Amino acid sequence: MLDLHALCGDLKDARSPLRKEIDGGAEAALTLLRRPSEKTAALTAGWLEDFRKIYGDPAAGLSGHSRLARLAADCGGTEALQLRFFSIQTCCSLLIKIIMASALRGALGGGEPSRRELISGSFAGNYGVTNYGGEDWYCWPAFELERGFAPVLDGLRAAAGRYEGAPSAGALRPEDSCDLIKQIYESMIPKELRHALGEYYTPDWLAAYTLGRGLTYSGRDIGTLKIADPSCGSGTFLLQAIAGKRRAGCGLREILSTVRGLDINPLAVLSAKSNCLLAVLDLLELGEEAVDLPVYQTDALTLEADGERAELVAGNPPWVNWEYLPPAYRAGSQELWSRYGLVSAKGPALSFLKEDVSVLMTCAAADRLLAGGGDVVLQ
Numbered sequence: 001m002l003d004l005h006a007l008c009g010d011l012k013d014a015r016s017p018l019r020k021e022i023d024g025g026a027e028a029a030l031t032l033l034r035r036p037s038e039k040t041a042a043l044t045a046g047w048l049e050d051f052r053k054i055y056g057d058p059a060a061g062l063s064g065h066s067r068l069a070r071l072a073a074d075c076g077g078t079e080a081l082q083l084r085f086f087s088i089q090t091c092c093s094l095l096i097k098i099i100m101a102s103a104l105r106g107a108l109g110g111g112e113p114s115r116r117e118l119i120s121g122s123f124a125g126n127y128g129v130t131n132y133g134g135e136d137w138y139c140w141p142a143f144e145l146e147r148g149f150a151p152v153l154d155g156l157r158a159a160a161g162r163y164e165g166a167p168s169a170g171a172l173r174p175e176d177s178c179d180l181i182k183q184i185y186e187s188m189i190p191k192e193l194r195h196a197l198g199e200y201y202t203p204d205w206l207a208a209y210t211l212g213r214g215l216t217y218s219g220r221d222i223g224t225l226k227i228a229d230p231s232c233g234s235g236t237f238l239l240q241a242i243a244g245k246r247r248a249g250c251g252l253r254e255i256l257s258t259v260r261g262l263d264i265n266p267l268a269v270l271s272a273k274s275n276c277l278l279a280v281l282d283l284l285e286l287g288e289e290a291v292d293l294p295v296y297q298t299d300a301l302t303l304e305a306d307g308e309r310a311e312l313v314a315g316n317p318p319w320v321n322w323e324y325l326p327p328a329y330r331a332g333s334q335e336l337w338s339r340y341g342l343v344s345a346k347g348p349a350l351s352f353l354k355e356d357v358s359v360l361m362t363c364a365a366a367d368r369l370l371a372g373g374g375d376v377v378l379q
Helices: 002-013 017-034 038-055 061-073 078-108 117-119 122-127 138-144 148-160 180-188 191-196 204-218 237-247 252-256 267-280 327-339 347-352 359-368
Strands: 228-229 259-263 293-297 310-315 370-378
Touching: 002 017, 002 180, 017 038, 017 078, 017 138, 017 148, 017 180, 038 078, 038 138, 061 191, 078 117, 078 122, 078 138, 078 148, 078 180, 078 267, 117 122, 117 148, 117 310, 138 148, 138 267, 180 267, 204 237, 204 310, 204 370, 228 237, 237 252, 237 259, 237 267, 237 310, 252 293, 259 267, 267 293, 310 359, 327 359, 359 370
Parallel strands: 228 259, 228 310, 259 293, 310 370
Antiparallel strands: none
16 A cells, blocks of 8 residues: 555655656646547536536636636636646546555555556446446546556556555554545645635544534434535545544444435545545455445535435535526526525525525535434534
């Protein structure tokens, strides 16, 4: 397994060989995105639509996007900034998958995945993990391997491979509940850009404190308590929940059936799945029943109520002003504001609402995810 503590430390150092390799990979990816193949162009278009739903429309000219506008101007325009962000996110996705391929190989054996298996994340299926990989926007490099991305991917894999089997590689313990995947993302994406997009990840200590408060209020045993995070991000709250359940003596199946994470962002979902997998890695056994990671890409605002209700909803809802969202997305969820009694405005007037979507997300999560008598605790 890779020494993630050392890897994260070097990733934060702009002068380290690892960081130089990552930055070079992102530049190479950006070059390809500027002259994409037809399939890559289609995936990029899908990512841009998701971008507007997740972060808001940067072309809307809203005053709240002033920081983003300044970054876009420095980068050569909004489209140029978005493509750069996409290229860095793509390399982040690949690095996470490289880490997880190493982790599974170290724990359960097996050989190196092919380039295409690595890009898609399908290598996890060889270990009985059924829903880790999948075709998402960040799989576009599979269509560019013959156009120059193959050496980029090999370089990323070689750079990460230098942390394989390091003396302190065994220092990562599931009970530590340290979100190292979050650290990777925060190291790769410039802070100014993350904050301009409204990305503020919850520190591990704050997630532990918030979840602890929720457990106190619920008065229930964490071992059997069903916990859900409707906007799980990299899975920081899920990690805390899993760590608590492990300390309570829970086994693999009990953990996976009582923890659930949702997020609209595909890279966040990959990160959360990776964190959950790392947290139970030592409990996996090759050849046993298939493992389905309890993290799903979905929008809590459009989620249909189901029977899998949680007794504790915990997390950090997205802090995005409603007016920043694309018109079609706002129109599709306008009815919810009135349903939950949050506003009296209706019709066109609702389009100018300046409330934060976190309020609506909290109400929707309580309505669609929470069991009767359950509790909600948010950061």
